[in-house]
Amino acid sequence: MMYRGGVVLVxxxxxxxxxxHAEDCRSVxxxxxxxxxxxxQAGSPFRGDxxxxxxxxxxxxxxxxxxxxWLDPAxxxxxxxxxxxxxxxxxxxxxxRYPRVAYSSRSIESTAPMQIxxxxxxxxxxxxxxxxxxxxxRADGHVVLSGTLILDRLKYGIGxxxxxxxxxxxxxxKVKFSATLSGPS
Amino acid sequence: MRWxxxxxxxxxxxxxxxxxxxxxxFAQLGLGLYAAGLPLGIARLEWLTRHKSLGLAxxxxxxxxxLWRLVSAPPALPESMSKRExxxxxxxxxxxxxxxxxxxxxGWLYASAAGLSVNWFGLFQVPDLVAKNxxxxxxxxSLHHGFVALLALLLVGHIGxxxxxxxxxxxxxxxxxxxxxxxxx
Numbered sequence: 468m469m470y471r472g473g474v475v476l477v478x479x480x481x482x483x484x485x486x487x488h489a490e491d492c493r494s495v496x497x498x499x500x501x502x503x504x505x506x507x508q509a510g511s512p513f514r515g516d517x518x519x520x521x522x523x524x525x526x527x528x529x530x531x532x533x534x535x536x537w538l539d540p541a542x543x544x545x546x547x548x549x550x551x552x553x554x555x556x557x558x559x560x561x562x563x564r565y566p567r568v569a570y571s572s573r574s575i576e577s578t579a580p581m582q583i584x585x586x587x588x589x590x591x592x593x594x595x596x597x598x599x600x601x602x603x604x605r606a607d608g609h610v611v612l613s614g615t616l617i618l619d620r621l622k623y624g625i626g627x628x629x630x631x632x633x634x635x636x637x638x639x640x641k642v643k644f645s646a647t648l649s650g651p652s
Numbered sequence: 653m654r655w656x657x658x659x660x661x662x663x664x665x666x667x668x669x670x671x672x673x674x675x676x677x678f679a680q681l682g683l684g685l686y687a688a689g690l691p692l693g694i695a696r697l698e699w700l701t702r703h704k705s706l707g708l709a710x711x712x713x714x715x716x717x718x719l720w721r722l723v724s725a726p727p728a729l730p731e732s733m734s735k736r737e738x739x740x741x742x743x744x745x746x747x748x749x750x751x752x753x754x755x756x757x758x759g760w761l762y763a764s765a766a767g768l769s770v771n772w773f774g775l776f777q778v779p780d781l782v783a784k785n786x787x788x789x790x791x792x793x794s795l796h797h798g799f800v801a802l803l804a805l806l807l808v809g810h811i812g813x814x815x816x817x818x819x820x821x822x823x824x825x826x827x828x829x830x831x832x833x834x835x836x837x
Contacts, residue, residue, distance in 0.1 A: 508697060508768060509697055509701040509770075510701075510771030510777075511768070511770060511777060513767060513769075514767060514784070545767070546766070546784050546789075547767070547768075547789070548786070549692055550692070553692050629693055629694045629695075630693075630694065635694050635697050636694070
């Protein structure tokens with residue numbers, strides 16, 4: 468009897484704790500978020516932005532528990548029409564074949580004050596594991612995730628042919644993001 | 653030969669700067685025209701990067717030359733020249749100086765507004781003059797081209813006049829800028 472009572476107790480406790488574990492998932496508010504990149508051209512920093520992106524972040528009491536985000540590489544905006552056109556072309560993002568860049572986390576570790584998402588980045592048909600460190604804060608009643616990461620563009624085939632020359636076009640791309648989640652904090 | 657200008661001839665420093673700037677300006681005309689005609693690619697990035705570094709060198713040398721004119725006055729134009737000739741000479745020289753400053757300056761503004769900053773011959777980062785702005789970049793590009801076209805026109809006049817002094821008038825005006833000639837006895 469004690470044994471059976473124990474099982475019941477475990478089930479009751481598990482059921483009672485369900486709401487606390489339910490995921491609080493929110494969408495990224497594009498109007499209040501940004502994704503920018505920076506790499507070296509001829510030894511000087513060159514910057515640009517992506518204008519269309521979105522996704523969902525799930526939260527628990529302590530932080531983020533799941534991240535699923537995407538961006539449209541055709542929305543690249545480096546400020547120069549000629550360069551934007553090249554970035555959309557087959558040597559860079561090949562946006563007609565690969566219209567979406569996506570990241571999804573497998574797990575998220577907390578290493579206060581930061582968190583690190585471990586997951587996969589899919590870009591230009593190439594899926595690679597990527598750790599994304601970020602911080603989560605609450606501002607103006609909204610949850611904001613932000614961080615910076617460094618990507619090796621050549622691993623994803625971003626800049627093929629003559630553009631793989633990293634002396635004139637740096638191989639490391641610094642990506643900065645800030646995602647404001649919709650809904651109250 | 654003297655460093656300083658005399659009332660008969662330019663000194664070594666003024667002559668050296670004149671001819672160095674002359675060589676660089678012609679190199680710049682060639683480089684700029686060549687690079688601007690290349691398709692977007694590493695070669696264009698390479699040559700335009702050199703063009704930008706050289707252009708800033710020209711700007712610095714021209715400013716140095718103007719400064720030296722203040723320290724050591726250039727030889728006066730001889731009485732043998734008519735009023736109209738002197739006016740033409742003085743005006744052309746002033747416009748040449750103005751354009752030798754304006755053309756690289758507009759190029760620098762163009763590079764800044766385009767977000768394509770300059771790392772001077774890979775030695776140091778040159779500050780941007782203005783923030784990145786596509787519309788302004790187009791404006792500065794036109795200005796740069798306009799100033800260069802005017803400069804090229806004036807150079808035709810300048811060189812034509814110098815050759816006239818040397819071979820038609822034979823008044824030794826051009827010889828004042830030649831390092832290997834001696835002042836008349």
